[in-house]
Amino acid sequence: MSDDLHFKATELFSHVMELPKEEAIQYIENQTKEDTELREYTLKLYLSFVQEQENFGDVTQEEIPVVTSPLLQKEITEKTIQKAKKRFPIKDKKMWLIASVITFLIVLGYVYGSVIRNKLIANETREHLAFLDAQESILNHWIKSEKLKVQDLSTAPTVIAIAQELQTLYEKNGDNYFTSDDRKLAEITQRLKKISQREQLLGMSIIQAKSPITLISTGLLDEDGDISILTGEMLAEGAYRNYLKVIKGETVFVPPMELSDQVFSLENELDQYTAECHFATPILVNNQLIAVLTMSLSADKTFSELFQNALHEQSTNVYAFNRSGIVLSSTWKDQSKGTFNDALTIRLKYNNRATALLDKVEEDLEENTPQNQGQILEGYPDYLGDEVVGAWKWFSDLNIGLIYERNKGEFYQSVYLFDVTFLLSVVLIIVFGVIIIRSDMQLNLLNKKISKLQQLGQYQLVEKIGEGGFGEVYKGEHQLLKQPVAVKLLKKELNGTDALDRFKKEVMVTAALNHPNTIKVYDYGHNNKQQFYYVMEFLDGISLENLLYNNKEISVGRGVYILLQVSYSLREAHQKGLLHRDIKPANIMVCNQGGACDTIKLLDFGLVKDQNTTMSQQTKINRIGGTPMFMAPERLHDPYNADVRQDIYALGAVGLYMFSGKYIVELISQKMLQGEDSIQSLLQDDIFERNDIPTELIHLFFRSVSFNVSERPTDVDSFIDALKSTAERYPWTADDAYKEWKKYDAYG
Incomplete structure (x- = not known):
C-alpha cells in the first residue's frame, strides 16, 4: 500500500464521516469511478468505522482521550486500518492488547538486561584497559630514554x-x-x-x-x-x-x-x-x-608526572604501587585534595584493611599463570574512602603495578541514564497502552492528527532562514531527538513544473554522496498540501560569500584549504559520474561543527548532471542554469555539455574571486571593451592588489578558467595536486581556524 493511496483514502473518508451510511457509500462510489483500488480501500475504511461505532456506541465524544505521541499515532493508525474490519469483542481486544504489551516488555527487558546494559559497561571497561596500555607504553618509553642517558654518562x-x-x-x-x-x-x-x-x-x-x-x-x-x-x-x-x-x-x-x-x-x-x-x-x-x-x-x-599528565579530573586517579601495597607516585586525587605529603608514605589500606583491588592483585600474582591485569566493577572504597571502580596492570619485570581508579557514580553515569530512560519508556508504554484500551479510536480524529503530523513528517519548523527562486529554507527540529535540521520546502506554485524535477534530483544526488565536505540529506517527503520537501543537516556557519564580504581579505593558507575541501567533495561526485555545475561562494559553507572550525560543506546539487546520461534522457532542468560569474563559457553554447572541467572552471573562478575580489566575467568584460578577444594578457595585469599570492597559484587559477577547455587541469585530482603543493608552504591548521573564529564572532 502506497502512502499516496492512504492519503487520498483518508482525505475522501473525512468528507463522509457525518453522512448517513447509504449517502456515504454513494458519495465514495461517485468520487472513485475511475480508481477501483481507491474505492475498495476507502470503503473498507468507512465500513470499519461504522462497525467500530456500533461496538462503542455508548462512548461520548467528551470521554475520548487524545493520544499525543507521534510514534503511537502512526502505530495506531496502521493497526486500525488493517484490523478495524475484524470484529473483536471488547473484552478480547483488551486481553490481546495487554498480552502484547506484557510480551513486549519482557522482550525489551531481556534485550536491555542481557545486551545493551552489558555493552555500555563493556565500553567503559575497555577505556580503562586501553588507558593502562597507553600508560605502559609511556612508562616503557621513558625508561628506555633514561637508560640511554645513564649509559651515555657511564x-x-x-x-x-x-x-x-x-x-x-x-x-x-x-x-x-x-x-x-x-x-x-x-x-x-x-x-x-x-x-x-x-x-x-x-x-x-x-x-x-x-x-x-x-x-x-x-x-x-x-x-x-x-x-x-x-x-x-x-x-x-x-x-x-x-x-x-x-x-x-x-x-x-x-x-x-x-x-x-x-x-x-x-x-x-x-x-x-x-x-x-x-x-x-x-x-x-x-x-x-x-x-x-x-x-x-x-x-x-x-616518575609521578608520567601518570599525572594523563589525567586532570578529580573523579579519576592513576598511580604506581609495589607488592607491599605502597603507593610509589604522587597522585592527582591527593594533590587536588591537598592531602598528599611525601611519596612512599601512602599504603593501599582503608580502615586498616587492604583495599579490595590490592587483594585482587595478590590473588592473581599467586596463581601459577597470573593474568597480570584485572579490574573491579562492583565498586569499593579506595585508600581515601571514596567509592570507586578500578583496573590494574602488573609489570613483572619492574616488580611494580599501575592502578587506574574512577569514581563509581561517574563510571556508571551512562548506565544510570539508560536505566532511567528504560524505566520511563516502560512507564510510557504502560500509560499509552491503557489509553489505547480505553480510547474510542474514531478515524476522523486520527485523520486530523495524522494530517497535522504528516505536514513535515517528524520535523517541527522553528524559523525561516532563507528563500530562493525555487523554495524556502527553514530551521527545524526533530520532534523526538530535538536535533536541529534545515528543511527545504518547494514553493507550492512550482508543483508540476521542472523545478520539482530539479528539487527531487537534488535530494537523490546529495543523499548518494557520503563525503564529509558534502552536506548530508536525512529525509524527504510531502506535506499535507502536497509540497515536496527534504531535510538536511543544519550548518552552524557562514557562506564563503559572506565570509569574504566580512573579512575583505583572506589568507593564502585559508583560501587554499577551503578550495581543497571543496575539491575533495567534488572528487567523490566526479567519481560517481556527477557534475555539480553551480559552484560559487554562496554554495560553499564555512562551518563550526562541534568545535571543529572551518569545516567546509558544499551545497546545492540542484543543477547536478550525470555524465553518463544521453541527451534523450535529459529533461527541462538541463537548460542553462547556474551563476554566470562562475559558469564555464561552453555551457552557454551547449547546455547538455557534461565535462568535469566545467566544475574546474568554477573552482578557478572562485579562487580568483577569493583572492582578487573580482569576477572572471568582470575581467573578461574589461578586455572586450578594450577590443581584445583573449584573456591571456590578464596574467600580465596587476589584478591582485596584494603581493602575497604565489605565482603558481595564480597560474593554476588562470589555467582553470581558460576558454580553451584542453588547457584546463584534466580532472579534479590534478587541481588537488596543484593546491597541495601550495598548501605545504602555506599551511592552515585547526589552531589557525580556531583563532580566526574566536576573532570574528559574526561567524557564529
Missing part, C-alpha cells in the same frame, strides 16, 4: 676517570678508604656533583664492582655539604637485587623504594629523604667492569 671520560680514581683509592686504603682522606673524597664529590647538576639529576653514585659498597654519592650530603652520608654505605636487600643484575652487564630501572630498602644503616634518615627512582649501569673499561654508576631522579617530578 662512557663519559670524566665519569670513567672518577671511577678509576676511586677504585685506586679503595684498593690502596681498603677499609680505611672512607676515613683516610676526607678532603680527597670531598673534592671528588664536588666533581661528580657538577656532572649531576649539569644533567639536572637529583644525584649520582658510584658503587664498588666487587662488593655492594657506595664509593661516592652526591645525594644526602652531610651538614658541611662535602661528603654524602651515603658514601661508604652497604646496599640493602632491595638495591642489592638490582646491583646483581648490573654487575652482570644489565642497565636497570629501580622504581621508588624506601631508604631502608636501599642502604642498611640509614633507617632514621627518612625525615630528610626525597623519594627517588634510580637507573644503574656498569662502567666498563676495555670491556672490564670497574664500577657501577647510578643516577637518581625525583620520583615526584619525573
Whole structure:
C-alpha cells in the first residue's frame, strides 16, 4: 500500500464521516469511478468505522482521550486500518492488547538486561584497559630514554676517570678508604656533583664492582655539604637485587623504594629523604667492569608526572604501587585534595584493611599463570574512602603495578541514564497502552492528527532562514531527538513544473554522496498540501560569500584549504559520474561543527548532471542554469555539455574571486571593451592588489578558467595536486581556524 493511496483514502473518508451510511457509500462510489483500488480501500475504511461505532456506541465524544505521541499515532493508525474490519469483542481486544504489551516488555527487558546494559559497561571497561596500555607504553618509553642517558654518562671520560680514581683509592686504603682522606673524597664529590647538576639529576653514585659498597654519592650530603652520608654505605636487600643484575652487564630501572630498602644503616634518615627512582649501569673499561654508576631522579617530578599528565579530573586517579601495597607516585586525587605529603608514605589500606583491588592483585600474582591485569566493577572504597571502580596492570619485570581508579557514580553515569530512560519508556508504554484500551479510536480524529503530523513528517519548523527562486529554507527540529535540521520546502506554485524535477534530483544526488565536505540529506517527503520537501543537516556557519564580504581579505593558507575541501567533495561526485555545475561562494559553507572550525560543506546539487546520461534522457532542468560569474563559457553554447572541467572552471573562478575580489566575467568584460578577444594578457595585469599570492597559484587559477577547455587541469585530482603543493608552504591548521573564529564572532 502506497502512502499516496492512504492519503487520498483518508482525505475522501473525512468528507463522509457525518453522512448517513447509504449517502456515504454513494458519495465514495461517485468520487472513485475511475480508481477501483481507491474505492475498495476507502470503503473498507468507512465500513470499519461504522462497525467500530456500533461496538462503542455508548462512548461520548467528551470521554475520548487524545493520544499525543507521534510514534503511537502512526502505530495506531496502521493497526486500525488493517484490523478495524475484524470484529473483536471488547473484552478480547483488551486481553490481546495487554498480552502484547506484557510480551513486549519482557522482550525489551531481556534485550536491555542481557545486551545493551552489558555493552555500555563493556565500553567503559575497555577505556580503562586501553588507558593502562597507553600508560605502559609511556612508562616503557621513558625508561628506555633514561637508560640511554645513564649509559651515555657511564662512557663519559670524566665519569670513567672518577671511577678509576676511586677504585685506586679503595684498593690502596681498603677499609680505611672512607676515613683516610676526607678532603680527597670531598673534592671528588664536588666533581661528580657538577656532572649531576649539569644533567639536572637529583644525584649520582658510584658503587664498588666487587662488593655492594657506595664509593661516592652526591645525594644526602652531610651538614658541611662535602661528603654524602651515603658514601661508604652497604646496599640493602632491595638495591642489592638490582646491583646483581648490573654487575652482570644489565642497565636497570629501580622504581621508588624506601631508604631502608636501599642502604642498611640509614633507617632514621627518612625525615630528610626525597623519594627517588634510580637507573644503574656498569662502567666498563676495555670491556672490564670497574664500577657501577647510578643516577637518581625525583620520583615526584619525573616518575609521578608520567601518570599525572594523563589525567586532570578529580573523579579519576592513576598511580604506581609495589607488592607491599605502597603507593610509589604522587597522585592527582591527593594533590587536588591537598592531602598528599611525601611519596612512599601512602599504603593501599582503608580502615586498616587492604583495599579490595590490592587483594585482587595478590590473588592473581599467586596463581601459577597470573593474568597480570584485572579490574573491579562492583565498586569499593579506595585508600581515601571514596567509592570507586578500578583496573590494574602488573609489570613483572619492574616488580611494580599501575592502578587506574574512577569514581563509581561517574563510571556508571551512562548506565544510570539508560536505566532511567528504560524505566520511563516502560512507564510510557504502560500509560499509552491503557489509553489505547480505553480510547474510542474514531478515524476522523486520527485523520486530523495524522494530517497535522504528516505536514513535515517528524520535523517541527522553528524559523525561516532563507528563500530562493525555487523554495524556502527553514530551521527545524526533530520532534523526538530535538536535533536541529534545515528543511527545504518547494514553493507550492512550482508543483508540476521542472523545478520539482530539479528539487527531487537534488535530494537523490546529495543523499548518494557520503563525503564529509558534502552536506548530508536525512529525509524527504510531502506535506499535507502536497509540497515536496527534504531535510538536511543544519550548518552552524557562514557562506564563503559572506565570509569574504566580512573579512575583505583572506589568507593564502585559508583560501587554499577551503578550495581543497571543496575539491575533495567534488572528487567523490566526479567519481560517481556527477557534475555539480553551480559552484560559487554562496554554495560553499564555512562551518563550526562541534568545535571543529572551518569545516567546509558544499551545497546545492540542484543543477547536478550525470555524465553518463544521453541527451534523450535529459529533461527541462538541463537548460542553462547556474551563476554566470562562475559558469564555464561552453555551457552557454551547449547546455547538455557534461565535462568535469566545467566544475574546474568554477573552482578557478572562485579562487580568483577569493583572492582578487573580482569576477572572471568582470575581467573578461574589461578586455572586450578594450577590443581584445583573449584573456591571456590578464596574467600580465596587476589584478591582485596584494603581493602575497604565489605565482603558481595564480597560474593554476588562470589555467582553470581558460576558454580553451584542453588547457584546463584534466580532472579534479590534478587541481588537488596543484593546491597541495601550495598548501605545504602555506599551511592552515585547526589552531589557525580556531583563532580566526574566536576573532570574528559574526561567524557564529
